[in-house]
Amino acid sequence: MPHTEGAESRGNVADTGKTDQDAVLRARVLLLGVEHLGTWERVLAYRVLARVSPRAYLPLLVDALLERGYELDDREVRVRLFAEAADEALRMDGDVSEARVGRALGAWERALFAAGRRAEGRAVCEELAGSGAYGRLAKVLAEEGRHAEAAGLLGRHLGQEGTDASEWELIEWAAELDAAGRREEALELFARLVAGRRSEAAAGRAPLASLVWLVVQHAGMLRAAGRVAGAAAARQEALTVLTRLARDGEPVSWSNIQAWWVTLFLLSGRPEEPAATPAAPMPPFGAHVVHGWSPDAREGYLASVPSLEREVAALRGSGDLPALIAVHRRLVLRRALRWETSGRRAAETLLPCFDEGVALARGLPDGHPVLARALTDRAMFLLAVKRYAEARRDLAEAVVLQGGSARPVSPMSHPTSEE
Structure with a gap:
């Protein structure tokens, strides 16, 4: 069997009902005769043997195709390998193939998106949704601004009685409802999410940090909807929980939940x-x-970093402080994503961005709401890196700026979408 990858195309054994017995023999000898066989050699061998012993070798072929695809940087070659893996996975017997089919189709559609072939990737997601795996299609619709469709798709599945939706699914659904203009439903759903996390935290089954992040997000949603009292109560609850964290520390051990914060x-x-x-x-x-x-x-979201950096630099000397603050925050959001996904978790790599945001906001007239937002942004990051006392100070100042009290309430207030 030749060791030539070329364009990583399919093997020479056509599925015509007649298999080259010499090729089968060479494949078996190759597998038996080499102790450490490379991924590509395994692909070539399994392609041949899967035609004569599909039950034994199709799973191995699918796994080898996926492994080989992940080894390569060429996006179009990766698409071809993952497409083949999906085709082969679909040939396997039902029960044993379900997980591999999901992995192969998922790898294929993501490779299509990475290669800029969005329409084809969406088509694969639509096929998956037809089989019940609707989550990826909802996200793809959201990426294209089709929020009403995404919210409807999530609602048809997650809104069914007895559905055990995860917190991540509820956040996504609430976000799409809000983006689709269905604000009241979004508020009601997010209030349910906060209540669930509040109960879990009270029972010691969830970290208090994640409750603070959710309550602060809820406060922002309430404020945007004109629910002034509900937003104030939510901010006060967040300050109460953060005060407890600053005093006693986190009662639940956690190591990596920063994805909650950055999301x-x-x-x-x-x-x-x-x-x-x-x-x-x-x-x-x-x-x-x-x-x-x-x-x-x-990639598109992060690709805007250089242009935003140039815009920030140009605005520094313009005297247009509100515009500078707005563009600076968009830049910090992207840097936060990089911080979370790059593995560089030292607070000092990102904290100066939040410090600058607060410093810029302090240059605005007294009482400007942007300062409260900048302080809240920094507080939530400090919470993510477990600097609770500093986070508490920032959030307390933000609460006071918005007409609240720096003293935590007791017991906690429980704002709802009705407030």
């Missing part, structure tokens, strides 16, 4: 971003930043 932080910035379209997709804000975004949407 909600990026969601808070959606109103300032351009509207998404199929031709110019944006991230599905509200979806998990690591597992939820399509590659092209992520």
Whole structure:
């Protein structure tokens, strides 16, 4: 069997009902005769043997195709390998193939998005949704600005009685309802999410930090909807929980839940971003930043960093402080995504960005709401890196600026969408 990858195309054994017995023999000898066989050699061998012993070798072929694809940087070659893996997975017997089919189809559609072939990737997601795996299609619709469709799709599945939706699914659904203009439903759903996390935290089954992030996001949603009293109560609850963290520390051990923070932080910035379209997709804000975004949407979002940096530099000398603050925050949102996904978790790599945001906001007239937002942004990041006392100080100042009290309430207030 030749060791030539070329364009990593399919093997020479056609599925015509007649298999070259010499090729089968060479494949078996290759597998038996080499102790450490490379991925490509295994692909070539399994392609032949899967035609004569599909039950034994189709799973191995699918796994080898996926492994080989992930080894390569060429996006079009990766698309071809993953497409083949999906085809082969679909040939396997039902029960044993379900997980592999999902992995192969998922790899294929993401490779299509990464290669800029969004329409084809969406078609694969639509096929998956027809089989019940609707989550990816909802995110793809959101990336294209089709929020009403995304909200409807999520609602048809997650809104069914007895459905055990995860918190991530509820966040995503609420975000799409809000983006689709269904604000009251979004508030009601998010209030349910906060109540659930509040109960879990009270029972010691969830970290208090994640409750603070959710309550602060809820406060922002309530304020945007004109629910002044509800927003104030939510901010006061967040301060109460953060005061407890500053005094006693986190009662629940956690090591890596920063994705909660950055996902909600990026969601808070959606109103300032351009509207998404199929031709110019944006991230599905509200979806998990690591597992939820399509590659092209992520790359496009981060590709704007240099232009935003240039815009910030130009605005520094313009005297237009509100414009500078707005563009600076969009830049910080993207840097936060990089911080979360790059593995560089030292607070000092990102904290100066939040410090600058607060310093810029302090240059505005007294009482300007942007300062409260900048302080809240920094507080939520400090919470993510477990600097609770500093986070508490920032949030307390933000609460006072918005007419609240720096003293935590007791017991906690429980704002709802009705407040």
